[in-house]
Amino acid sequence: MPTLDQYIHAATRDNTRQSYQSAVRHFEVEWGGFLPATADSISRYLASYAETLAINTLRQRLAALAQWHIDQGFPDPTKSPIVRKVFRGIQQLHSAPERRAKPLQLDQLEQVTTWLDAALAGTVDDPIAQLRCTRDKALVLLGFWRGFRGDELARLEVQYVTALPNEGMTCYFPQTKGDRQFKGRTFKAPALSRLCPVTAYQKWIALSGLESGPVFRSINRWGKLSEDGLNPASIIPLLRSLFDRAGILDAHQYSAHSLRRGFANWATSNGWDLKTLMEYVGWKNIQSAMRYVDSADPFGKTRIERTLSQAGLLSS
Structure with a gap:
């Protein structure tokens, strides 16, 4: 018969669980952070990787850290004003177009x-x-x-x-x-x-x-x-x-x-x-x-050329 822990474990998808575990391990092992974390330490963690990690990756790291604190019964430091302000600053200074995989034709x-x-x-x-x-x-x-x-x-x-x-x-x-x-x-x-x-x-x-x-x-x-x-x-x-x-x-x-x-x-x-x-x-x-659909006319060339042709006919 399944135990309480097994039901709790089953409530989260394996992929999500693994990615969250990896994110928490990155904070603790690679960066050297301590858990439970403070808002200040999480802000410094974000700043340390602002130039090397994508915005979506940093967002996922915050979600993982937030979930760890919730699961362990600690206040969630990722919701503090300083963390949110740092994250907005990173978005402002390090925004970049989303990289997308090339579609297979x-x-x-x-x-x-x-x-x-x-x-x-x-x-x-x-x-x-x-x-x-x-x-x-x-x-x-x-x-x-x-x-x-x-x-x-x-x-x-x-x-x-x-x-x-x-x-x-x-x-x-x-x-x-x-x-x-x-x-x-x-x-x-x-x-x-x-x-x-x-x-x-x-x-x-x-x-x-x-x-x-x-x-x-x-x-x-x-x-x-x-x-x-x-x-x-x-x-x-x-x-x-x-x-x-x-x-x-x-x-x-x-x-x-x-x-x-x-x-x-x-x-x-x-x-x-x-x-x-x-x-x-x-x-x-x-x-x-x-996010997955590319326009057949990405630069709008066909639409604009058609309009130019029509305008030329009207003016002639």
Whole structure:
């Protein structure tokens, strides 16, 4: 029977818990801070990393420190006027445009899967390479067509996936980002005539023999699958290495978000309205969706040139 501590532990997503633990460890070990902290020490901590850490990273560090104090029953020093003033000052003096992963285009997705298919054809006598290629193809295709984040691909579990050949598949998550009520959510992906995520997933499950637990796992040099899912942070180098070997230029500019952004841009350029896209991917607000969608005319050139042409006709 679960204990009280287990219920408390389950109330926070693993990703959030791990990132908060890392942030608190950074404050204590790398910077040399003491807990419980004072408003002054947290202000000095922020100032120490104002020029080297992104604003969002500093914001996450504050959230972690705030949660630690709340959990331990101490007053939250991050809400003090001095901490807030320092943070606003950092925002003012060190503002920078948000760095975004490069979206993977559909032709690049095809280039990657074509390379993987060719690699698979040469793995008849190399079962370990066959495992890796089959896993990577399923990960890339499902990540793209479902618009999954890296942590969602890492958390997806076999027992929560139902795949129907030539129809589609459903992927259930007991908890998703922003799911404060722990209702869980089911995502669906279609079976496609080409670049099919369903077929790729079924081939991976059949080859790996997995019946439960994480879908995507690391594979060691002897071909043994890990009991745990891929670490979300490891998906970025995995994809960059894969893209580089497939001949994608500037592979270092891509990340797990490239699959999500790639799908969002493909969908909007093919007539999906924003509401449909938000429902499909699972975005709750427009701001979240717009961060992933690039304008087809980013500099407004087409719109302005059209207006200039019309003005020229009227004046002539």
